[in-house]
Amino acid sequence: xxxxxxxxxxxxxxxxxxxxxxxxxxxxxxxxxxxxxxxxxxxxxxxxxxxxxxxxxxxxxxxxxxxxxxxxxxxxxxxxxxxxxxxxxxxxxxxxxxxxxxxxxxxxxxxxxxxxxxxxxxxxxxxxxxxxxxxxxxxxxxxxxxxxxxxxxxxxxxxxxxxxxxxxxxxxxxxxxxxxxxxxxxxxxxxxxxxxxxxxxxxxxxxxxxxxxxxxxxxxxxxxxxxxxxxxxxxxxxxxxxxxxxxxxxxxxxxxxxxxxxxxxxxxxxxxxxxxxxxxxxxxxxxxxxxxxxxxxxxxxxxxxxxxxxxxxxxxxxxxxxxxxxxxxxxxxxxxxxxxxxxxxxxxxxxxxxxxxxxxxxxxxxxxxxxxxxxxxxxxxxxxxxxxxx
Amino acid sequence: xxxxxxxxxxxxxxxxxxxxxxxxxxxxxxxxxxxxxxxxxxxxxxxxxxxxxxxxxxxxxxxxxxxxxxxxxxxxxxxxxxxxxxxxxxxxxxxxxxxxxxxxxxxxxxxxxxxxxxxxxxxxxxxxxxxxxxxxxxxxxxxxxxxxxxxxxxxxxxxxxxxxxxxxxxxxxxxxxxxxxxxxxxxxxxxxxxxxxxxxxxxxxxxxxxxxxxxxxxxxxxxxxxxxxxxxxxxxxxxxxxxxxxxxxxxxxxxxxxxxxxxxxxxxxxxxxxxxxxxxxxxxxxxxxxxxxxxxxxxxxxxxxxxxxxxxxxxxxxxxxxxxxxxxxxxxxxxxxxxxxxxxxxxxxxxxxxxxxxxxxxxxxxxxxxxxxxxxxxxxxxxxxxxxxx
Numbered sequence: 001x002x003x004x005x006x007x008x009x010x011x012x013x014x015x016x017x018x019x020x021x022x023x024x025x026x027x028x029x030x031x032x033x034x035x036x037x038x039x040x041x042x043x044x045x046x047x048x049x050x051x052x053x054x055x056x057x058x059x060x061x062x063x064x065x066x067x068x069x070x071x072x073x074x075x076x077x078x079x080x081x082x083x084x085x086x087x088x089x090x091x092x093x094x095x096x097x098x099x100x101x102x103x104x105x106x107x108x109x110x111x112x113x114x115x116x117x118x119x120x121x122x123x124x125x126x127x128x129x130x131x132x133x134x135x136x137x138x139x140x141x142x143x144x145x146x147x148x149x150x151x152x153x154x155x156x157x158x159x160x161x162x163x164x165x166x167x168x169x170x171x172x173x174x175x176x177x178x179x180x181x182x183x184x185x186x187x188x189x190x191x192x193x194x195x196x197x198x199x200x201x202x203x204x205x206x207x208x209x210x211x212x213x214x215x216x217x218x219x220x221x222x223x224x225x226x227x228x229x230x231x232x233x234x235x236x237x238x239x240x241x242x243x244x245x246x247x248x249x250x251x252x253x254x255x256x257x258x259x260x261x262x263x264x265x266x267x268x269x270x271x272x273x274x275x276x277x278x279x280x281x282x283x284x285x286x287x288x289x290x291x292x293x294x295x296x297x298x299x300x301x302x303x304x305x306x307x308x309x310x311x312x313x314x315x316x317x318x319x320x321x322x323x324x325x326x327x328x329x330x331x332x333x334x335x336x337x338x339x340x341x342x343x344x345x346x347x348x349x350x351x352x353x354x355x356x357x358x359x360x361x362x363x364x365x366x367x368x369x370x371x372x373x374x375x376x377x378x379x380x381x382x383x384x385x386x387x388x389x390x
Numbered sequence: 391x392x393x394x395x396x397x398x399x400x401x402x403x404x405x406x407x408x409x410x411x412x413x414x415x416x417x418x419x420x421x422x423x424x425x426x427x428x429x430x431x432x433x434x435x436x437x438x439x440x441x442x443x444x445x446x447x448x449x450x451x452x453x454x455x456x457x458x459x460x461x462x463x464x465x466x467x468x469x470x471x472x473x474x475x476x477x478x479x480x481x482x483x484x485x486x487x488x489x490x491x492x493x494x495x496x497x498x499x500x501x502x503x504x505x506x507x508x509x510x511x512x513x514x515x516x517x518x519x520x521x522x523x524x525x526x527x528x529x530x531x532x533x534x535x536x537x538x539x540x541x542x543x544x545x546x547x548x549x550x551x552x553x554x555x556x557x558x559x560x561x562x563x564x565x566x567x568x569x570x571x572x573x574x575x576x577x578x579x580x581x582x583x584x585x586x587x588x589x590x591x592x593x594x595x596x597x598x599x600x601x602x603x604x605x606x607x608x609x610x611x612x613x614x615x616x617x618x619x620x621x622x623x624x625x626x627x628x629x630x631x632x633x634x635x636x637x638x639x640x641x642x643x644x645x646x647x648x649x650x651x652x653x654x655x656x657x658x659x660x661x662x663x664x665x666x667x668x669x670x671x672x673x674x675x676x677x678x679x680x681x682x683x684x685x686x687x688x689x690x691x692x693x694x695x696x697x698x699x700x701x702x703x704x705x706x707x708x709x710x711x712x713x714x715x716x717x718x719x720x721x722x723x724x725x726x727x728x729x730x731x732x733x734x735x736x737x738x739x740x741x742x743x744x745x746x747x748x749x750x751x752x753x754x755x756x757x758x759x760x761x762x763x764x765x766x767x768x769x770x771x772x773x774x775x776x777x778x779x780x
Contacts, residue, residue: 003619003749007627050622051609054719075708078749079620096708100724129522134542136523152524195603199596202607203589206625213585216624217592217607219441229393230469232440234606235596237397318465318486329444334490359393359468 006082009047009255014165015085018045019061019068021158026063026125031149033117034061034125035110036068040327041127041155043256046070046086049216050079055099056106056135060113071110073099107135111142119143125151156332160323162346166257167370167379170325170348174259174368174379175209176252180220181263181382184250188265188389190242194235198222205250218251218258218328229360243268247364249354251328258328260350261380262366265387277314277363278386281353284308285365285384288320288335288351292369292376298339305353306337314355321352324368347371348379396472399437399645404555405475408435409451409458411548416453416515421539423507424451424515425500426458430717431517431545433646436460436476439606440469445489446496446525450503451515461500463489497525501532509533515541546722550713552736556647557760557769560715560738564649564758564769565599566642570610571653571772574640578655578779580632584625588612595640608641608648608718619750633658637754639744641718648718650740651770652754655777667704667753668776671743674698675755675774678710678725678741682759682766688729695743696727704745711742714758737761738769 022045026034036042039053045068046059057072067086077093084091094109114124126139129152139148162170183204187197198220205214222235224246231249240246246265251258266274284305291304302320309316319336322329325348333341335349348370356362365384369376412435416424426432429443435458436449447462457476467483474481484499504514516529519542529538552560573594577587588610595604612625615634630636636655641648656664674695681694692710699706709726712719715738723731725739738760746752755774759766 003616006617049624050620051611051624052622075621075746078617078746078752079623081749082617082620083623099709100712100721100726100729128524131522132519133521133523133526134518193603195596195598195605199593202596203593206585206589206592208585213583213625213627215585215627217609219607221441226393227396227468227472230440230472231465232442233469233473234439234441235603237603237605319489322490331490336490339490356465356468359471362468 002088003078003081008085009169010165012085014163015045015047016066017163018158022061022155023063025154025158026061029125029149029151030123030147031125031151032063032122033114033119034151036061036155037127037130038155040256043326044155044159046084048080048083049256050076050083052076056110058107058110060110069113071106071113073106107138111139114143119146121145123147123149125149127152129153153331156330159325159330160332160347161344162325162348162370164346166325167346167348169254169257170259170368171379172210172212173252173254173257174261176205176212176214176254177250177259177261177368177380178382179209180204180250180252181248181261184248184265185387185389188240188246188267190240190244190267193239194222194224195237197240198235201250205252212254214253215255216253218253221249223247223362226360228362229356229358231354231356231362240267245274247354247362249364256326258324259368259379260324260328260352260366261368261382262352262354262364263382263387264364265389267389270386270388274363274386277355277357278365280309280312280314281355281363281365282384285351285353285367289369289376289378292343292371293374294344294371296343298333298335298341298343299337302335302337316353316355321350321366324348324350343371345371345373392478393468393471398475399559400555402475404553405435405437406456407553408548412451412545413453415544415548416451419515419539419541420513420537421515421541422453422512423504423509424541426451426545427517427520428545430646433716434545434549436474438470438473439646440466440473442466442469446500448497448500450500459503461496461503463496497528501529504533509536511535513537513539515539518542543721546720549715549720550722550737551734552715552738552760554736556715557736557738559644559647560649560758561769562600562602563642563644563647566595566602566604566644567640567649567651567758567770568772569599570594570640570642571638571651574638574655575777575779578630578636578657580630580634580657583629584612584614585627587630588625591640595642602644604643605645606643608643611639613637613752616750618752619746619748621744621746621752630657635664637744637752639754646716648714649758649769650714650718650742650756651758651772652742652744652756653772653777654754655779657779660776660778664753664776667745667747668755670699670702670704671745671753671755672774675741675743675757679757679759679766679768682733682761683764684734684761686733688723688725688731688733689727692725692727692729706743706745711740711756714738714740733761735761735763
């Protein structure tokens with residue numbers, strides 16, 4: 001018995017459009033067949049979001065075939081049939097024996113496929129930054145007559161400009177992020193365990209908003225006093241206290257896409273320092289958003305923020321954000337000084353203005369926005385304030 | 391101002407014990423200094439669990455120094471000071487300019503450190519499977535006179551045998567997994583959205599059990615009819631129905647350690663096929679647990695299961711589980727045919743008997759266990775039944 005294709009996040013034409021962009025880059029670079037290893041690029045080109053990337057898998061895009069071939073572990077084939085846009089004969093599985101095998105792994109099956117399909121002397125694109133040295137060496141040895149051409153980040157650069165359909169999905173995810181930020185304001189209270197508040201925030205991220213559930217749960221970080229100088233950690237085994245400050249970062253998620261959002265909460269009146277830092281960042285945030293438009297560079301946006309806060313005596317060492325989409329952070333354009341990527345309509349960014357000023361003091365605010373024809377459209381809509389809680 | 395060290399999951403002596411084991415392996419392999427890139431190995435050797443591994447970071451273990459040096463992004467240094475057992479001068483940060491830099495990255499800072507510290511002609515251990523080809527080439531070029539020695543999975547093999555302190559943490563995590571399995575039985579009902587049930591299950595995984603919260607949230611997979619043949623996917627945008635079968639996999643998590651657990655639910659009376667498959671798997675599960683003891687091999691345990699179910703006409707293509715601990719699946723011992731790893735006391739495994747028999751039918755059951763002096767101690771304690779729901 002076979003499994004049917006599930007509800008699709010995007011129509012077939014959308015995936016074919018994305019594949020055409022990839023094939024055009026392949027042609028430019030002399031790549032006849034491309035092996036996509038990066039799991040987020042696989043999501044982009046197929047719709048597959050299952051969590052199987054801890055074992056080898058590869059999407060084989062051939063310049064002469066409309067649909068790609070997805071080669072993955074036997075166990076994961078039904079999920080791929082269910083999720084991917086392609087016909088099910090395009091989902092090829094390798095045997096379970098290759099899992100935890102002492103010598104072989106799924107990449108051997110991918111190389112077997114390339115050899116069988118007649119690509120032994122072709123230009124073969126490989127995402128070198130996504131495979132380890134021993135894996136790359138295996139490609140070199142077993143495909144000694146092929147030309148291996150690095151394709152690192154090429155698909156990710158194509159992902160940078162979204163379609164209107166992708167924007168719609170990111171807008172749904174942004175509404176979920178907003179719901180979680182609002183829920184946090186209801187559950188962060190003195191005496192409440194950080195974990196109990198986070199359980200409610202996580203539950204909201206899954207329940208979703210506007211009838212659309214989150215389709216996966218992205219990590220959430222909550223850094224409360226005395227840990228506001230940290231980022232990227234989860235809740236502690238502690239309770240909130242009167243006077244506590246809480247820095248929260250969440251992302252709503254739909255079909256692999258994330259829309260992230262940060263806000264700062266204060267139990268009781270914010271300290272003068274926190275209020276001042278917020279006021280300065282808010283001005284900087286507005287300056288950055290006013291700068292972002294087609295033709296401006298990522299560097300321009302970052303420097304608008306830096307200039308604004310430096311005028312008032314603050315600094316931020318880290319970048320001001322990054323391209324955002326599938327898998328949260330995209331590894332391409334960065335809102336940093338010196339990044340000369342020109343903004344274009346439907347690029348999406350997390351304007352991430354978290355600022356960990358001292359080891360024991362940090363503050364966070366952010367927005368997810370898309371570039372429009374004339375400026376920006378902020379997808380998230382939570383109040384830009386310090387949430388003051390009783 | 392600096393941040394204080396936070397509450398520690400393990401005493402300093404525990405980390406020094408682990409480091410001594412690593413240093414003994416370094417000595418055996420001619421490694422004077424080791425660069426640990428694998429995030430789970432870093433957790434093991436320091437206590438650090440923050441989610442910063444999407445940018446380069448490395449733990450430098452020197453045979454002549456008691457404490458390792460942790461080199462990571464500037465932004466993440468406060469979290470490392472807070473979480474790691476080492477003195478804070480052992481936490482070295484690289485500047486934010488290296489993030490999304492067009493030529494350089496954090497590995498350049500790690501190589502700079504090795505050069506400055508006099509290791510330019512040393513035996514340097516590298517986890518080759520954890521670094522990409524371009525990164526490894528950078529090590530080769532900039533440390534041309536050093537001998538680079540592959541240390542892939544060496545620390546993971548040390549992790550295989552847990553201390554009693556680690557077992558205690560995994561037992562706490564197992565209780566959380568049990569709580570989530572029980573909560574699922576309360577919330578899976580006909581007409582309920584899969585996402586709403588999962589929001590409650592996730593909330594339970596964070597709230598924890600016995601006063602101990604989950605300290606992070608591991609991915610949960612819920613595959614309900616008509617998707618029981620899939621694994622590794624999350625909830626769908628659908629509701630449960632009368633007659634639905636639900637396959638659930640969760641993991642409780644404490645301090646980076648996961649204890650996983652799978653159970654199958656049936657809304658209404660299970661089908662004859664499901665009941666039969668359950669009965670056969672239960673017998674196989676017991677056969678596997680009876681076989682597991684010091685001196686038996688991983689292969690013995692797997693084959694006890696395979697033989698038991700094959701006698702009754704079933705097969706399972708995939709392995710029967712894997713070593714479990716930090717980061718859920720450990721990449722070492724595998725409960726598979728041919729894995730001759732000898733079981734020893736305090737090894738911990740996820741006996742994973744999920745069986746995706748047809749593309750449209752699968753069944754799951756599992757336990758997390760540790761090997762004792764004479765047999766096994768099952769850490770999870772949920773009833774081994776199909777949860778039949780009204």
